[in-house]
Structures are given as C-alpha cells and as structure tokens.
Amino acid sequence: MPIRALVFDVFGTLVDWRSGVAREVERLLGNDHPGLDGGSVADAWRARYQPSMEEIRAGRRAWADLDTLHGESLDDVLGQFGLSVSPGVRYELVLAWHRLDAWPEVPGALTRLRERFLLAPLSNGHVALMIALARRNRIAWDAILGAEFARDYKPKPEVYLRAVQALGCRPADVLMVACHSSDLAAAAACGLSTAHVARPDEHGPGRGEIKPEAPVDFIAADLSDLARQLNA
Structure with missing residues (x-):
C-alpha cells in the first residue's frame, strides 16, 4: 500500500527549539542578567526533557502535559544558573516553547x-x-x-x-x-x-x-x- x-x-x-528558547530567555532575563547565554539555558532545560517524561512513561506519575513538565524543569534550571524570576516571568518562559x-x-x-x-x-x-x-x-x-x-x-x-x-x-x-x-x-x-x-x-x-x-x-x-x- x-x-x-x-x-x-x-x-x-x-x-x-534551541534558537527560539535562547531568544526568549535573553529577551525576558537579559536586562537583569547582562551577558546571560540563552543557548546554555536552553541546553540545560532540554537536558531535563527526557527524564521528566520518563516518570510518566514508567508509570510512577499520572499524566501531565509538557507545559507542566517544562515548568518543573525550569525551576531546576533557574537554580542551576542562580536566577530568580517572578511568577509572571516564569510563566512567560514556559511559553517560550509556544513561540x-x-x-x-x-x-x-x-x-x-x-x-x-x-x-x-x-x-x-x-x-x-x-x-x-x-x-x-x-x-x-x-x-x-x-x-x-x-x-x-x-x-x-x-x-x-x-x-x-x-x-x-x-x-x-x-x-x-x-x-x-x-x-x-x-x-x-x-x-x-x-x-x-x-x-x-x-x-x-x-x-x-x-x-x-x-x-x-x-x-x-x-x-x-x-x-x-x-x-x-
């Protein structure tokens, strides 16, 4: 057939995804964090992509959509880079994956x-x-x-x-x-x-x-x- x-x-x-996420990271955080490398943040965020889904694939967690998983991973990434953001900026960062x-x-x-x-x-x-x-x-x-x-x-x-x-x-x-x-x-x-x-x-x-x-x-x-x- x-x-x-x-x-x-x-x-x-x-x-x-990498260029888009890096662009949004630098747009949203660049004024407060001059010299921030958005590409490095994007790479660190993406590195948590498969591990976050594995919890659901393995049956250890109920279904959650990618916005939820990206938000949880973002909290780890922000800690890794020593970044602190408001809830509004955090929300906009998660929406980077929509843009x-x-x-x-x-x-x-x-x-x-x-x-x-x-x-x-x-x-x-x-x-x-x-x-x-x-x-x-x-x-x-x-x-x-x-x-x-x-x-x-x-x-x-x-x-x-x-x-x-x-x-x-x-x-x-x-x-x-x-x-x-x-x-x-x-x-x-x-x-x-x-x-x-x-x-x-x-x-x-x-x-x-x-x-x-x-x-x-x-x-x-x-x-x-x-x-x-x-x-x-």
Whole structure:
C-alpha cells in the first residue's frame, strides 16, 4: 500500500527549539542578567526533557502535559544558573516553547505535502502547544495527534499506534518523519514507515543528526528534499 499519511516529530524536526528558547530567555532575563547565554539555558532545560517524561512513561506519575513538565524543569534550571524570576516571568518562559520558529523550508514543504497526504504532528507536545506552533508558523494540520491524544510519551508504542488508528490507516501506510533516529526506530518497531530528515544544527551549529543511526525508508537533507522524494 502507498503512503497515505505523514506524522511528524516537531521539536527539532520542524521547529528550531534551541534558537527560539535562547531568544526568549535573553529577551525576558537579559536586562537583569547582562551577558546571560540563552543557548546554555536552553541546553540545560532540554537536558531535563527526557527524564521528566520518563516518570510518566514508567508509570510512577499520572499524566501531565509538557507545559507542566517544562515548568518543573525550569525551576531546576533557574537554580542551576542562580536566577530568580517572578511568577509572571516564569510563566512567560514556559511559553517560550509556544513561540518557536520553523526551519525555513518547513511551511512551504508541508503545504506541498498536504496536497497528497494527510498530515499530523506526532509530538510529545500537547494540543495547545501544537496549535500555538502551527498558528505561529502558518502550518495547517489535518489532525493533532501525539502525547496528549495517547496520554503517554514517545517512544511508548501506544503513542504511535493510537495515531495510526486515528488516521484509519495501517501502520505501514503512515510515514513517521523525524530528525531523531531513536524516534524513528521506535516507530519502525510499531510497523510504521520512517523518514529521517537531517537537522545538523538542532543543538547548535554542527550539533545535530546529519544521517540516520537506524534503518529508515527515506533519508532526506531537509523537508523539501523529502517532499521531492515523495513527488509532492
């Protein structure tokens, strides 16, 4: 069966989380903390991403959305950097993850792909977060799937399989698109088709995956390249 739908990792694959978070950190804290390196804060915050979700994946904690987890991780990061902020600034910092910009080719490539395929995010971000990023970057989705829909976090199989079910497809008919080989390996284990998109600067210049570290069905230099390979 041909590919009928594409589902996407979002943070890193579609949006440049590091630059966006660094920008917001420096905007909100820079006046009180001259010379603060927003990139270092973003890196420290992201380093707490997987550990925070693991508590839920392991069943040690009830479901909580990414805003909640980001807020809890932020408190640790602020302590690490010796920063003190008001509740209002803390709230705005959490919303930094809602104000991320897409990589330059992404909106146009998604518009092309949507002419041929069903499209949905398959992210660890919750629905409100996915809506904010879509509106900011003028992205039109056919559905919003992922963590909140499955009430669990990738790479748990339920997250991928619930998305396939919601789209009315077989696993192989759905193409998981990501710049993280671990995400793609988990999707492939559930029977999904997979596409790796290189994001060599995800974690800063020269600090991202340039090629897959697991078998995939498509290897693309960016999302426009993937659209070309899919004849979109």
